[in-house]
Amino acid sequence: MVCQHCQKNPASFFYEENINGAVKKYALCPACLKELQNSGEFQDAVSQWYQQSAFPFALTDEGIFTSLFANQPKMMPHEVRCDVCGMRFSDIAKAGRVGCPHCYEAFREELTPTVNAIHGGRTHVGKLPESASESKKAKQKLTQLRKELEEAIKEENYEKAAVLRDQIRTMESGGE
């Protein structure tokens, strides 16, 4: 990816900020980064360039997944990691593959354009696994119970809370 300021050198600094929902992304070469930091007009200037050339997802080479990430930033200092395998989205972009099944949930938003590009925006219509649908239901139930527990505590309904807590414990330990 080319530096968005000089349009010449390869960008090695990638930064994304989110202030009250206003997201700004930067991709700069070291020289331009320094120049902009010194000039004091860092934020506005960079965000302007960003808007002119967003990070596009492009299907350049059909079926080749990694190329979909060709324009993705290589490093973002603040990036979140998948809490199961520790992969960052930039690691996934580089490898062309996710680190664990949970990455699909952790980076759903980031992965959606790529998955849509590969699969034409369609969703699964094939068969469902018995085990997965059951464990999914269990997870949903657990989330529901935790919510109820929170409310019960808030309402100071400790009798109800105790029942809920026991139910949650039983489910967590694998029982019904």
Next chain:
Amino acid sequence: MSWYDHSGPEKDVFVSSRVRLARNLEDFPFEGKLSPEQAKEIIAAVRDAFPAGDAYKFIDMSKINDIEALSYYERHYISREFAVKKSPHALVLQDQTGLSLMICEEDHLRIQCLSGGLSLRECYKTVSETEAMLSRKLPFAFDEKWGYLTHCPTNLGTGMRVSVMMFLPAFTLLNRMEALSTQLQKVGLVIRGMGGEGSRASGSLYQISNQETMGITEDNTLRKVIDIVRQIAEQERKLRASFDKPMQIRLKDRAARAEGVLRHAEMVSSGECIPLYADLRLGLALGMSTDMDLVKLDKMIFEAMPATVSLQQSGRTDDKLPDEMQRDITRAQIIRKMITP
């Protein structure tokens, strides 16, 4: 007995069929993030999910040597990556159904079935039943929107790849492969030449498979692939029948010569083996009179490959001969035994 010892429908055009499902266990990371200990845990869990007894053969890939592993690859049981992989991985086989299940390949499980001729539905039945049996014991990673979660996002959805190996000498000789490839791409199928570039070297063998795995059911994928490859087979048969008399004689002559070499040569190299196979196979399709059958002939492309030949060779190596020469001698012996009634 190996999967390719059984015949199947429409052998004149279809060498073999294969269906595979990619599945992963919810609580384990994918290859790359998977520790050797975790890989072993997966292998043990999958093994436990199979019924006890000897209906299935378990092979710990770390306990067999590279040549044996490559031989499984040459006989299409496993992928090349799986054959040369270093971290723990295992294979489950069931020869009478053609089931071959790779544990800790790119995905935790690659459940596949191989079978002769055009037999995709039979293959699917085997993999589907195996998958259902395993899914009762193993929690497969699944997402309502994206289906079965796989290491590579290209396999999301059904995780199903359906493919046939087709013998298309008429398409090849008449230079129709490029047009076919373009047509197939438009309908979401992919075609790849087997065994190298160039029409002669490839043996006119092609693998055709589906690309879509999302937004289409397993059944519709099967239906679509079967429908299209049947049409290709019809065209291939028509093209074969359209060869004029001189062409027919030339092709039959080539086939008879190939048969002569394969039946009588003292040495056969791996490079000449496939073109000779293709010449002879076309001769049979054109009605050449011979006592050979297609199952035995097809067996050649699986068992006359380098690693598989090397395995046969061990124990009877003549120390005075160079390795390669000895291998070509062994190959000639294997082929002779295979195709002589």
